[in-house]
Amino acid sequence: MDDGAQGTDAGGDERTRQPPSDFVANANVTDADVDAAFDATWPDCWRRAADLLDWERDYDDVLDDADPPFYEWFPGGELNASVNCVDRHLAERKNQVAIKWIGKRGERRTYTYLDLHREVNAAAAALRDLGVEEDDVVTLYLPMTPELPITMLACARIGAPHNVVFAGLSAEALSTRIDAAESEYLVTCDGYYRREDAFNQKSKADNARLRLDGDLEATVVVDRLGDELRTPLGDDEYDYGTLIDAHDGETVDPVARDAGDLLFVMYTSGTTGEPKGVEHATGGYLSHVTWTTEAVLDVKPDDTYWCAADIGWITGHSYGVYGPLSVGTSTLLFEGTPDYPDRDRVWELIDRNAVTVFYTAPTAIRSFMKWGEEYPANHDLSSLRLLGTVGEAISPRAWEWYHEHVGGGDCPVVDTWWQTETGAILLATLPGVDAMKPGKVGPPLPGISAQVVDERGDPVDPGETGYLAIDRPWPGMLRGLRGGDERYRREYWEETDDGWVYHTGDGATVDEDGYVTVLGRLDDVITVRSQRLSTAKLESAIVEAEGVTEAAVVGDEQGDIYAYVTTKSGVETDDTLRETVADRLEYEVGPIARPDEIVFTTELPKTRSGKIMRRLLEDITRGNEFGDVSALRNPEVVGEISSAVE
Ligand code: AMP
Numbered sequence: 001m002d003d004g005a006q007g008t009d010a011g012g013d014e015r016t017r018q019p020p021s022d023f024v025a026n027a028n029v030t031d032a033d034v035d036a037a038f039d040a041t042w043p044d045c046w047r048r049a050a051d052l053l054d055w056e057r058d059y060d061d062v063l064d065d066a067d068p069p070f071y072e073w074f075p076g077g078e079l080n081a082s083v084n085c086v087d088r089h090l091a092e093r094k095n096q097v098a099i100k101w102i103g104k105r106g107e108r109r110t111y112t113y114l115d116l117h118r119e120v121n122a123a124a125a126a127l128r129d130l131g132v133e134e135d136d137v138v139t140l141y142l143p144m145t146p147e148l149p150i151t152m153l154a155c156a157r158i159g160a161p162h163n164v165v166f167a168g169l170s171a172e173a174l175s176t177r178i179d180a181a182e183s184e185y186l187v188t189c190d191g192y193y194r195r196e197d198a199f200n201q202k203s204k205a206d207n208a209r210l211r212l213d214g215d216l217e218a219t220v221v222v223d224r225l226g227d228e229l230r231t232p233l234g235d236d237e238y239d240y241g242t243l244i245d246a247h248d249g250e251t252v253d254p255v256a257r258d259a260g261d262l263l264f265v266m267y268t269s270g271t272t273g274e275p276k277g278v279e280h281a282t283g284g285y286l287s288h289v290t291w292t293t294e295a296v297l298d299v300k301p302d303d304t305y306w307c308a309a310d311i312g313w314i315t316g317h318s319y320g321v322y323g324p325l326s327v328g329t330s331t332l333l334f335e336g337t338p339d340y341p342d343r344d345r346v347w348e349l350i351d352r353n354a355v356t357v358f359y360t361a362p363t364a365i366r367s368f369m370k371w372g373e374e375y376p377a378n379h380d381l382s383s384l385r386l387l388g389t390v391g392e393a394i395s396p397r398a399w400e401w402y403h404e405h406v407g408g409g410d411c412p413v414v415d416t417w418w419q420t421e422t423g424a425i426l427l428a429t430l431p432g433v434d435a436m437k438p439g440k441v442g443p444p445l446p447g448i449s450a451q452v453v454d455e456r457g458d459p460v461d462p463g464e465t466g467y468l469a470i471d472r473p474w475p476g477m478l479r480g481l482r483g484g485d486e487r488y489r490r491e492y493w494e495e496t497d498d499g500w501v502y503h504t505g506d507g508a509t510v511d512e513d514g515y516v517t518v519l520g521r522l523d524d525v526i527t528v529r530s531q532r533l534s535t536a537k538l539e540s541a542i543v544e545a546e547g548v549t550e551a552a553v554v555g556d557e558q559g560d561i562y563a564y565v566t567t568k569s570g571v572e573t574d575d576t577l578r579e580t581v582a583d584r585l586e587y588e589v590g591p592i593a594r595p596d597e598i599v600f601t602t603e604l605p606k607t608r609s610g611k612i613m614r615r616l617l618e619d620i621t622r623g624n625e626f627g628d629v630s631a632l633r634n635p636e637v638v639g640e641i642s643s644a645v646e
Contacts, residue, residue, distance in 0.1 A: 027432025029295045038446035049291035056256040068500045069493040071473040073284030080254035082157035085325035097330040104193040123154035124252040126243035130218040134159035137183040143167040143192040144335040159255035161262040166312025171207035189222035202231040259283025277482030288424040288476030293323030306332040308360040314420040343371040347379040359388035363610035370549040373405045395540040396439035417441045423476030440515040452510045468508040526555035541588035547571035554618040560596035573600035
């Protein structure tokens, strides 16, 4: 195992790890001066990303910045995303696996690139036959079945932007997103399995339809459950399988899209506020996603790659579908859950499929830690060569656990920072170039200019908390918000003396080496005796305590600190552990951070995308009324926590 070298950062006992030399020997990007090279030629450097794609018409220029913040990447260029993700791989690897699907009940289906080509074409022909034209938005409300990436690519083929709504969202959320996107076409399914039970998705879609301002032209229904659930089809409703059979063998000429044309809209879930329809353009987005899939996740065509995120979120779009398929690799698509039928499900699948690159989220890693290292230890995970994480800050302890118990101590771990709005990764280490620092995301990627700034926009000193801001545009950036140019400008951008700056909304620190630690949303800050403390900083201190797996910190009206803590199974949740947690906070942050209450709980309340709902914990702490909790992934914990607090 590579122990790496000791770091010199002000943070104290920080450890720096060099990328393993056998990894570097085969990495996609190894040029140590890549950063300087991008800087010297910006924005032309981004040709390196765009030229990974096949263009129908070459772009005239790299960036048109005449009307900031409405930047146009690769103007004049024309391309089709489905050609880049499917057709162009047929010459060299038509029989290679593109998507290997594992259903919730252990069903398996494999699509080679040739199979994918056939079904994407049939689906595109079917959609067109139903009346879908270029620029019509098609809403997809499907679980993790192959029909989801297939219909996304079918939409891309005919130039119809997709609007994927996470399958677990409610009828109300679906209807809001259909209306807001002005979408008249829906692809959904009869239902899907939740653990043992068949769950009726179509009835949710029906309820959504009743709430719509307008009506749908056509609804396509995938038969996921067969005889277990028969949902009768009404007017303007079509069975997906019947449509595919009817159009099987047809080919649809891909529509050449302008680089700036809409590829998809994605409504951000968020833990607060009105959902925003984030729009991504075809050329810039696909270039940036393809480049980072290669440069950061180091994916190659001969990999077996697994991004565990649901396609209903941006990670699943960028690194579950578009990135890997554009690179031409083999991906795993898993419908199930990591603890069913047992807590070794993920490790069993990595072992059985010889997965080489695995990308997941800290929330999953913390669950794995909680369940115990015996689960990964019982499987052969030696096929893995790179691990990735995204979605939240990962504590040094969780990073080390992942590195050691999943990566066997010799896989680089890339902590990747990005947002729905950024489309693709902006901050991370390049695994073939940069040293890793557990708990720190890393530097901005080549070509990305990010700063940690204070309220006035001036860069803060190393170690000081500030705001993460991006001061140059990047190809994967949102091209705008659906129906809201003014909102786009107002919510994200500021014109300064040095040009336009994009505000990420995240708090961060940066160290002497330019490594950024992202502390989470800026509103996740509590004020204790007039000092502002980042909840993420407090939480990452708590999870360093032995036996602790997750923590959420909130403040009450008096500025008292409440820490909600979950532990590994079998750990005594007694006063000794309380003392340990409090000591950790005092040691890492200072005496001011000693919590007033520590509440042990079996789980923390989470959104469907796995983010901790601090706002709800705050309501519980303060004894406020809290609204409907059915949108949570685990509403049952609310009662448990409320009674513990009382
Ligand atoms: P979303 O737009 O839902 O994908 O969420 C984006 C937000 O997730 C970011 O603004 C951060 O607050 C958080 N986030 C994503 N990746 C990381 C990371 N690697 N480290 C810390 N926070 C992250």
